[in-house]
Amino acid sequence: MVRLETFSRARRRLPGALLLCLAVPALAQQGDAPASRAQENVRMEYAQVLRAEPVYQTLRATSMVERCEASTPVEDAEEKTGFARVIGAVRGALTPDPKVEEVAPSAGGECRMVPIEREFRRPIGYDVDYVHRGVKYRSRLPADPGNRVQVRVSVTPVVAGETP
Template sequence: MIPAGRWTWLLIAALAMPSAAQETVVPKRNVRTGWAQVLRVDPVYQTLTATAIEEQCEGEAADPGRHGLSRIVGAVKDALTAEDKPPAQPRPGCKFVPVERKFRRAIAYDVDYVYRGMKYRSRLPYDPGNRLRVQVSIQPVAADANGNE
């Protein structure tokens, strides 16, 4: 059992906690949103290199049946087939050679835009179109003890 003196202090401490929480002031953020006019969008590209092994034969033109969509369908079919096949051997007079292909893809966009008469540039992960929603925050510059910025 708790003695009466301690019980009183415990009660005072419990009553003081809500008043401390009430003194906490949450400052308002000086943040607004608006719309900016997009002036220009330049994609930023990443170049990827893929290497495939293809059969090359002497004095023979490339097999037109193994290009484009039929090549993709064949690769998917081979990947989904569960059979364990021995490595393919080239036809007589042919050999396997590595062929490199380069692919470009947009990974970001450099966006020039104007908001309230001022021009800005940002790199975004998407193409914003004609308008860009912006967040504007105003904050005073802190000065030192002499009033200098």
């Protein structure tokens, strides 16, 4: 019975001990900061945008599509002469196989799965060249900033004997 009472007292003290363990490192860090440390001066200004070029990510995706071809070769029934022959020759040069006709799956042709590769480009950001107080800079931003971009200017004096 004595053990149960000791355990319950220790359990009541646990939140206080935990709080003390968390507070000690924070107090130690405050003591490390030198009193002579200079304060940082920050202000917001605008810079002139020279160029904003979109940056794209290229994605490739392959999907399978069913292609059906006629089971019997397609022959031209009539004899072509003159201008029709020239158009037929051009059409024959541009099509891979003039004897194969693509048909619907319900027409009873030979069907097979064919891989089709597609390429997609999506914008991921903009490479922006800009000038601030006569100095050129380049940054990658998530959106096109327009004619000017807001910049954060920070000035901190160096105190003698302090290493950055």
